[in-house]
Amino acid sequence: MLTESRNLFCCLYRSWCHNPVTTVSLCFLTQNYRHAYDLIQKFGDLEVTVDFLTEVDKLVQLIECPIFTYLRLQLLDVKSHPYLIKALYGLLMLLPQSSAFQLLSHRLQCVPNPELLQTEDGVKAAPRSQKADSPGIDYAELLQHFERVQKQHLDVRHQRSGRGDHPDRRALL
Template sequence: GDLEVTVDFLMEVDKLVQLIESPIFTYLRLQLLDVEHNPYLIKALYGLLMLLPQSQAFQLLSHRLSCVPNPELMRTVEAPKAPVKDKRLAQPHIDYSELLQHFDRVQSKHLE
């Protein structure tokens, strides 16, 4: 809400999209296939997409996100299995107010 979208900011987001498309981030892109365990990654990328003007970076990210599978289509009709304990599902306690304060401090340093 309070983040000012400047030309420099958009250029940084453009560079980020270019990096995501580079070979070093193949693992990150593969995480997009696991929709159920990575919803925040997908939401974050859609958030970046909404910030970008319609440019080459927008087209790249839009195409990448169009390849993300629909979780409803991924479901199969099978007998329910015993729940498997997954470390990724255990939510650690996160102090969001502290994270927001840190974000605000970093943003204010960038504006100086």
Template sequence: MADILLREEDLKFASTMVQNLNSILLTSSELFQLRSQLKDLQTAESCDLFCCLYRSWCHSPVATVSLCFLTQNYRHAYHLIQKFGDLEVTVDFLTEVDKLVQLIECPIFTYLRLQLLDVENHPYLIRALYGLLMLLPQSSAFQLLSHRLQCVPNPQLMRSGHAEPALLSSPKSDSERIDYTELLRHFEKVQNKHLEVRHQRAGDIVERRLGP
């Protein structure tokens, strides 16, 4: 379905489909194995799957970030959120951010919340969450995420007396095969198309209202 959506010319439909598919991916119990496959990106197959989904998920910026959270691509998620400042922030967009914040509090992202304890090894996760916080207006979702981030411990308190070599020298994984710069360019390209279509649609509506 992700491959098919890449060829979809109706961008509004593609965006709606991606949002629905993303919700199913993150919440359906039947897709537990698929989520597990994507979570660590330890195999070439899982990396290819991530890239396939990513290219279609770009039709929905917030869904793309949630896919990065699912796959623990926190640095890339942070870079994506920085791009949000160049996008057209609509009510629908903020609603999607609100939904993502609610999902972060669900069981599916338990591992993500626990990683907030490891401040030094997950700085981009914390930056990405603060980025989402800055996007939100003063709302219940803002308060929810703000309270969660207030629970992030002081890194000085979490620092142990001696380093653990086994953790510091982790082996290279297949995820290093992924060209994140190219994926970021693809995200910008897809979102520019969405912006053009929205402006064209708005222009058509104005023309119809004004008449010949």
């Protein structure tokens, strides 16, 4: 990843992480599947609201759009993209049984069994590695930033529900 691309990703990440589902979509768009999976693991610590589940539903619908054709095709290469599959299964586990659940479930049923993809001569090609974490991006620091921002949002929601007033939005920045 070029320096400019890394800088753009980090800049977008820091501004998009106010919305957890949008942050995952950024990781999907940039093929940072391992980080998407790590983020989805953090969703268990977040407050799951109807709005949150609606956004997950919209992301599943978006995955079916042409912009994510490359992502769907990468599902065919199970060994090279294990974190993509794990991230999608993570989204599936978040969803209630709904049309989005059915859509994603059916998509994941199409993922081939890696054992069936072996060559007849028994010689296995060395699996290509998952898109390597881009050097120069501190994913652990980005994940900590995501957690801090989400904690601030939770604190603000609790303040609003407790007092009914609107706290200063600058606290989120």
